[in-house]
Amino acid sequence: MSLNLKTVDLGAASSTADVIFDALREAIVEGTLKDGDLLRQDQIATMFNVSRIPVREALARLEEQGLVTNQRYKGAVVSSLSLDEISELFEFRALLEGEVIRQAVDQITDRTLGEAKTFAQEFAHETDSSRWGTLNRQFHYTLYKDCKRPYHLQIISNALDNVSRYLRAQLVLTSGIERARKEHAGILNAAINRDSEAASELTRAHILGASQSLIEFLEKDRQNG
Amino acid sequence: MSLNLKTVDLGAASSTADVIFDALREAIVEGTLKDGDLLRQDQIATMFNVSRIPVREALARLEEQGLVTNQRYKGAVVSSLSLDEISELFEFRALLEGEVIRQAVDQITDRTLGEAKTFAQEFAHETDSSRWGTLNRQFHYTLYKDCKRPYHLQIISNALDNVSRYLRAQLVLTSGIERARKEHAGILNAAINRDSEAASELTRAHILGASQSLIEFLEKDRQNG
DNA sequence: CGATAGCATATTGGATACAATCTACAATAT
DNA sequence: ATATTGTAGATTGTATCCAATATGCTATCG
Numbered sequence: 001m002s003l004n005l006k007t008v009d010l011g012a013a014s015s016t017a018d019v020i021f022d023a024l025r026e027a028i029v030e031g032t033l034k035d036g037d038l039l040r041q042d043q044i045a046t047m048f049n050v051s052r053i054p055v056r057e058a059l060a061r062l063e064e065q066g067l068v069t070n071q072r073y074k075g076a077v078v079s080s081l082s083l084d085e086i087s088e089l090f091e092f093r094a095l096l097e098g099e100v101i102r103q104a105v106d107q108i109t110d111r112t113l114g115e116a117k118t119f120a121q122e123f124a125h126e127t128d129s130s131r132w133g134t135l136n137r138q139f140h141y142t143l144y145k146d147c148k149r150p151y152h153l154q155i156i157s158n159a160l161d162n163v164s165r166y167l168r169a170q171l172v173l174t175s176g177i178e179r180a181r182k183e184h185a186g187i188l189n190a191a192i193n194r195d196s197e198a199a200s201e202l203t204r205a206h207i208l209g210a211s212q213s214l215i216e217f218l219e220k221d222r223q224n225g
Numbered sequence: 226m227s228l229n230l231k232t233v234d235l236g237a238a239s240s241t242a243d244v245i246f247d248a249l250r251e252a253i254v255e256g257t258l259k260d261g262d263l264l265r266q267d268q269i270a271t272m273f274n275v276s277r278i279p280v281r282e283a284l285a286r287l288e289e290q291g292l293v294t295n296q297r298y299k300g301a302v303v304s305s306l307s308l309d310e311i312s313e314l315f316e317f318r319a320l321l322e323g324e325v326i327r328q329a330v331d332q333i334t335d336r337t338l339g340e341a342k343t344f345a346q347e348f349a350h351e352t353d354s355s356r357w358g359t360l361n362r363q364f365h366y367t368l369y370k371d372c373k374r375p376y377h378l379q380i381i382s383n384a385l386d387n388v389s390r391y392l393r394a395q396l397v398l399t400s401g402i403e404r405a406r407k408e409h410a411g412i413l414n415a416a417i418n419r420d421s422e423a424a425s426e427l428t429r430a431h432i433l434g435a436s437q438s439l440i441e442f443l444e445k446d447r448q449n450g
Numbered sequence: 451c452g453a454t455a456g457c458a459t460a461t462t463g464g465a466t467a468c469a470a471t472c473t474a475c476a477a478t479a480t
Numbered sequence: 481a482t483a484t485t486g487t488a489g490a491t492t493g494t495a496t497c498c499a500a501t502a503t504g505c506t507a508t509c510g
Contacts, residue, residue, distance in 0.1 A: 041462070052462085056462085072463080073461075073462050074462080
C-alpha cells in the first residue's frame, strides 16, 4: 500500500534567508531597488520581522551573483554597472542565447511553440510598461527551455538579472518596445519553421540591437545627469 | 602634497567569511574535499577557530556557485555532477573559451605570450600530478586575460571550478597529460602567430576532446564502482 | 573663518545562546 | 524476528548580544 499524497521535499523548502534572497533579487531585477541604493541590514530585517542573520546570508548570496556590492563595515549597495560592463553583458547574452536557441529549436515541441506564441502576443498587447520586462523574459525563456542545458539556462538567467534593470530603460525610454515586438515575431517565426540557424541569428541581432540602443541612450543620459 | 603610499582598500579586505569561502572553494576545486563529502558547520568553525556564523555565510556563497548543495537541517555536501551535467559544463566551456581566446589573441601582448609560454613549459615538465590542475589553468587563463571581458572570464573561472575536480581524473587516470601537452603547444603556437581563429578552434577541440575522454572514463568507472 | 581632532551615534561583523529539526538507537508491539 | 514508536543526542536555523569600524557633529586651534 502507499499513501498517494502529493508530497514536497520539505528539506528543500525555503528558509527565511531564501525568502529574503528572492525578494531582494526580484526588487533589484524589477527596478524597485535602484542602482546605488543602500541596503541596511537592520531595515530589511525589520521589514521581514526577523533578525539580521538571514538577511546577511541573503546579501552574501546576492553579492556572489553580482547584484549587490558589499563594503566591509559600510554595507551593501545595489551594483551599478558601467557602460562597458553593460555592453559586455549583452555580448555575453548574445553568445549564449544564440547558441541555446539553436539547440532548443532543433527539438522544440508544438506545445512549447504555443506557449511562446501566447507570451509574444501578451507582450505585444500589454500597455502596462512595468510588465514588459517579465513578459519579454518569459517569451525568450520559453523558446530556450527545450534545449536540455540547465546550466546554460541558469547562467543566462543570471546574466539577464544583472542587466534587466537597464533593459527596462531601453524598452520604455527609447521606444524599443515597437522594435522588440517585430523582432520577437521574427524569432518566433523562425522557431515555428524549425529554422534554428535563423532563430539563432535573429536572437543575436535582437540582443545586440537592444544593447546598442541602450548604450546610446545611457551615454546621453549619463552625460546630462 | 600627497602621501605617496601604496594603499589598499581595507574596506574591501577579507572578512572571516571570505577566508573560509576561499579555503573551502580551493579544497573542493583541488579535490581535497570530494564529491558527496558532508560539510559540518561546527567542524569547519572549529578548524578556523571561529563561530558558525561566517561558516554559514561561506557555505551560502558556495551553494550559489554550485559547488555545494544545501539541505535544510541536514547540511551541505560537495556537489556531485552527473555525466550529463559534466558534459554540459564542458560544452559551455568550449563555447565561452573559444570565443574569449579569439578576442584575446587579437590584442595579445608579447609579455602575455611570454607568460603563457612559461606556464606551458612548466606544465610540460611537472611530474607532480597534484600541480597539473593549477598549471593547466594558469596556462589557459593567461591566454584569455587580454580579452578585456572580465565578466566572461569570471564565468569561465566558475565553470572551471565546477569541473576541475573531475578534470584531474582525466589528466591523471587516462594519460590525458601527454595529449594535453601537445594540444597546449598547438594553441600557444596559434597565439604566437596571432591566428585567433586557429587558437579558438584548437581550444574548442582541446576542451571537447578532454570532455569525451573524461566521460568515457567515468562511464566505465561509475559502472564498476 | 577654515581645518582638524575628538567624541557620540549608527552600522556591520562575529560570538554566544536557544529553538527547530534530523538521526540513530532502544523499547515495544505484532 | 520485524516493524513501529519514542526518546536522546547531534546538527542546523535564528535571535540576541558584544566588538570593531564608519559617519557625522562639535569643539578647539590656527
